[in-house]
Amino acid sequence: MTPTHHTTTPALPSFGNRRNLREEITETLRAAVISGELRPGVVYSAPSLAEQFGVSSTPVREAMLDLVSEGLVEAVRNKGFRVTELSEQQLDDITHLRALIEIPTVRAIAEAGVDPAVIERLRPLAAGIEDAARRRDLIAHVTIDMEFHLTLLGLTGNTYLVDTVRSLRSRSRIYGLVTLAEHDRLVPSSHEHSDLLDLIEARDADGAEQLMRHHLNHVRGLWADKG
Numbered sequence: 001m002t003p004t005h006h007t008t009t010p011a012l013p014s015f016g017n018r019r020n021l022r023e024e025i026t027e028t029l030r031a032a033v034i035s036g037e038l039r040p041g042v043v044y045s046a047p048s049l050a051e052q053f054g055v056s057s058t059p060v061r062e063a064m065l066d067l068v069s070e071g072l073v074e075a076v077r078n079k080g081f082r083v084t085e086l087s088e089q090q091l092d093d094i095t096h097l098r099a100l101i102e103i104p105t106v107r108a109i110a111e112a113g114v115d116p117a118v119i120e121r122l123r124p125l126a127a128g129i130e131d132a133a134r135r136r137d138l139i140a141h142v143t144i145d146m147e148f149h150l151t152l153l154g155l156t157g158n159t160y161l162v163d164t165v166r167s168l169r170s171r172s173r174i175y176g177l178v179t180l181a182e183h184d185r186l187v188p189s190s191h192e193h194s195d196l197l198d199l200i201e202a203r204d205a206d207g208a209e210q211l212m213r214h215h216l217n218h219v220r221g222l223w224a225d226k227g
Helices: 021-035 046-053 057-070 086-113 116-134 138-158 159-170 176-182 186-190 191-201 205-224
Strands: 042-044 073-076 080-083
Touching: 021 057, 021 086, 021 159, 042 046, 046 057, 046 080, 057 073, 057 080, 073 176, 086 138, 086 159, 086 191, 086 205, 116 138, 116 186, 116 191, 138 159, 138 176, 138 191, 176 186, 191 205
Parallel strands: none
Antiparallel strands: 042 080, 073 080
16 A cells, blocks of 8 residues: 655644653654554654754654654655554554553552542642643643553552553554544543542542543543544
């Protein structure tokens, strides 16, 4: 199949000169793939992406190679990088695995109880997810959402669990975010993160489990909506 070439400019931020540039670009491009800002089947060149970032092509090319190793994009010789497309079955399998890990883990965290100071440190992330939704900044939304959930799961002290969920979340696709944002329905959905913190703070394990299950089922519906 002939690859589709990049014809529209994705909504990417400008970085300029900043520390850990490669890591920041990798994180941003990963979120762009997950959110659908970078579309499956489209070939993106490092120079064109670098121009929008306001940086040289080198860190962008290095970042894209990081995503190649993660299976999010594939190199197209002499052209650039193409976002890989996942089947519905593959996305179903990813969501199923996430549910097996994340739902009981969140329940266990609520049952064990969390220091109120830790909850307060998580609240700015929850608020940041809503703010990004309000601004319709899908890349920031996905990035902060990832940080929120991984930080929450990190309360278990199980780094293998966190790394596994990070990998699964990185391989997800949530194309329906665009539709939700366009219809101003992303903010109410994003508020689930604050609600989850309230339930955990109250040590309501049943409520936290139910909300986490609803949250994942909601995401499962979103990746299927390619708009």
